Amino acid sequence: MKRNTLSASASDPFQGFLAAARTLPKIPTAIVILVFLTAICANLLTGMLLPEANQIDLRLRYTAPWPLQGSSPTHLLGTDRLGRDLLSRMIVGARNSLAVAVVAIFVAATVGTILGLIAGYLGGWADAVMMRCVDIMLSFPAILVALVFVVTIGASFWMVVTILALLLWAHFARLVRGEVLSWKERDFVALAKVAGASTPRIIVQHLFPNIFNSVVVLATLQIGWAIVVESALSFLGAGIPPPEPTWGNLVAEGRDVLDSAWWISVFPGLAIMLMVLSFNLFGDWLRDVLDPKLRQL
Amino acid sequence: MWKLFVTRVIQAIFTLWVVSGVVFFSARITGSPDLALMPPDALPEDRATFRAAYGLDKPIVVQYGRWLERVLHGDLGKGIQHKVPVVELIGPRLLNSLKLATVGVVMAVVLALPLGVVAAVKRGQLWDRIAMGVGLGGQALPSFWLALILVLLFSVHLKLLPATGMGTWKHYVLPGFTLGWFITAGATRLVRSSMLDVLDAEFVKLARSKGVAELWVVCKHALRNALISVVTFLGFMFGIVIASSITTETVFVWPGIGRLVFEALLVRDFPLIQGIVLIWSAIMIFLNLLVDLAYGLLDPRIRM
Numbered sequence: 027m028k029r030n031t032l033s034a035s036a037s038d039p040f041q042g043f044l045a046a047a048r049t050l051p052k053i054p055t056a057i058v059i060l061v062f063l064t065a066i067c068a069n070l071l072t073g074m075l076l077p078e079a080n081q082i083d084l085r086l087r088y089t090a091p092w093p094l095q096g097s098s099p100t101h102l103l104g105t106d107r108l109g110r111d112l113l114s115r116m117i118v119g120a121r122n123s124l125a126v127a128v129v130a131i132f133v134a135a136t137v138g139t140i141l142g143l144i145a146g147y148l149g150g151w152a153d154a155v156m157m158r159c160v161d162i163m164l165s166f167p168a169i170l171v172a173l174v175f176v177v178t179i180g181a182s183f184w185m186v187v188t189i190l191a192l193l194l195w196a197h198f199a200r201l202v203r204g205e206v207l208s209w210k211e212r213d214f215v216a217l218a219k220v221a222g223a224s225t226p227r228i229i230v231q232h233l234f235p236n237i238f239n240s241v242v243v244l245a246t247l248q249i250g251w252a253i254v255v256e257s258a259l260s261f262l263g264a265g266i267p268p269p270e271p272t273w274g275n276l277v278a279e280g281r282d283v284l285d286s287a288w289w290i291s292v293f294p295g296l297a298i299m300l301m302v303l304s305f306n307l308f309g310d311w312l313r314d315v316l317d318p319k320l321r322q323l
Numbered sequence: 324m325w326k327l328f329v330t331r332v333i334q335a336i337f338t339l340w341v342v343s344g345v346v347f348f349s350a351r352i353t354g355s356p357d358l359a360l361m362p363p364d365a366l367p368e369d370r371a372t373f374r375a376a377y378g379l380d381k382p383i384v385v386q387y388g389r390w391l392e393r394v395l396h397g398d399l400g401k402g403i404q405h406k407v408p409v410v411e412l413i414g415p416r417l418l419n420s421l422k423l424a425t426v427g428v429v430m431a432v433v434l435a436l437p438l439g440v441v442a443a444v445k446r447g448q449l450w451d452r453i454a455m456g457v458g459l460g461g462q463a464l465p466s467f468w469l470a471l472i473l474v475l476l477f478s479v480h481l482k483l484l485p486a487t488g489m490g491t492w493k494h495y496v497l498p499g500f501t502l503g504w505f506i507t508a509g510a511t512r513l514v515r516s517s518m519l520d521v522l523d524a525e526f527v528k529l530a531r532s533k534g535v536a537e538l539w540v541v542c543k544h545a546l547r548n549a550l551i552s553v554v555t556f557l558g559f560m561f562g563i564v565i566a567s568s569i570t571t572e573t574v575f576v577w578p579g580i581g582r583l584v585f586e587a588l589l590v591r592d593f594p595l596i597q598g599i600v601l602i603w604s605a606i607m608i609f610l611n612l613l614v615d616l617a618y619g620l621l622d623p624r625i626r627m
Contacts (some may be wrong), residue, residue: 152524162337170604171345171349174596250463261467262570274467277468277471288475301463
């Protein structure tokens with residue numbers, strides 16, 4: 027079935043698009059869009075429809091999720107130890123977690139793509155130096171070193187973004203370099219060279235458009251991973267510092283009261299799982315449609 | 324083969340050296356250690372004496388050189404919190420972590436190998452769907468959350484298994500499963516996809532057309548070759564085990580090295596953090612090296 031989609035897309039772009047759209051995984055895509063919209067409108071939602079995420083009300087501590095005993099419909103998913111609304115905190119947490127993941131992926135993809143393009147096209151020592159750096163990055167116990175940095179410099183939004191970007195850029199650089207190596211031998215590049223195009227022009231105008239799809243696919247597939255790592259860092263207290271909620275530090279907050287107030291850990295964790303699962307399924311689909319070569323990734 | 328060996332070893336040493344530099348200089352970003360080790364109201368003269376006594380008045384590169392020399396002799400200093408040499412502190416904890424990691428890796432091999440093979444052979448059928456489910460689920464479930472859910476289910480509600488500590492075999496079940504789940508998922512996907520590749524290869528078709536029994540074809544011809552790509556995954560697998568052991572051991576209060584690094588981070592015990600990161604990095608880089616070399620032996624094509 028997938029093969030049909032691909033051959034159709036080669037013959038007629040519009041038909042191909044329709045055929046591809048029909049194989050779109052509907053539920054995962056819907057979840058991704060829904061969570062993104064919620065994250066973007068987080069301030070609107072928590073201000074108008076729901077209580078503020080940091081609004082403390084000690085009388086309502088550990089309210090159970092609705093419709094369990096002692097709950098109220100104003101706190102659908104219950105409240106935490108300070109009486110803050112869990113749903114509101116999860117929505118703001120979605121904004122924080124997604125912002126970190128998306129910004130980090132963007133930075134890593136940009137840096138990795140630029141370095142991969144240059145190294146792949148120029149070859150020689152530039153390539154050798156960069157590939158050694160990539161090798162080192164990939165065998166680096168990066169999570170640990172990241173933790174050291176967090177302790178010395180302090181946790182913040184940009185710290186987490188930097189860490190994730192440092193962990194990820196090597197994957198992009200390696201992918202792009204490999205792609206460039208196969209593209210740069212093609213005739214159209216040779217023609218451009220003969221026509222007098224400069225090196226930057228060849229890279230930007232002729233090579234970059236051809237590798238763009240692969241970068242997008244890898245970025246989508248890596249977002250799930252970035253969300254998981256971000257939440258793990260938050261869980262360890264090395265992510266965005268509280269009281270600002272993230273999915274990871276919400277799970278951590280509920281850890282000590284697991285037997286009495288299970289919902290504080292369970293719902294944010296479910297959110298992480300659903301989001302990552304959806305992103306991966308969506309990424310798999312995107313890969314099949316845009317870039318069947320990458321199926322091995 | 325020699326050239327591969329030499330370049331990989333040099334690369335591993337270089338990586339370790341980079342790690343040591345990062346570890347040393349990152350600890351100095353916040354200032355000289357005398358700020359942390361001396362009382363805040365210490366006199367400037369006392370500070371100067373202290374700095375001279377510990378060589379802190381020397382240029383930072385010289386300090387790094389002396390530190391590196393001591394590290395190479397196995398002296399990682401003393402922890403600030405426990406006042407015990409870091410090496411003695413890490414040793415027993417590392418052993419505990421390795422026990423747990425072994426459970427996880429054994430689980431991955433025992434589950435992933437048959438599941439991946441059956442999924443590839445019966446492609447598109449029930450077992451394949453289960454294998455794909457395990458693969459996707461493993462990527463999406465954060466290990467710290469899985470750990471909490473397991474505790475909630477088996478310790479709090481069913482009261483079957485202990486939630487924290489170590490002692491009997493029962494203590495190994497939950498943390499071992501948590502640690503193993505992640506790599507089981509990755510390994511299942513990998514075994515399945517490499518089996519699918521190999522089952523399509525010419526020599527497997529030849530074996531089939533010669534009339535070799537299907538079971539024999541799968542087990543001997545296909546599996547043996549599919550395992551090559553699984554070997555490369557091993558190094559990566561240990562990387563994952565190490566990373567997720569921090570959260571897993573924290574949740575289960577397992578007295579391993581992941582829990583130790585978390586405790587050290589909480590009290591900002593720099594010598595201990597440095598020691599753990601260095602030893603851990605060395606193990607990981609060494610494993611990667613072994614995997615690279617094993618791969619070179621198994622697959623002659625990359626012996627260049």
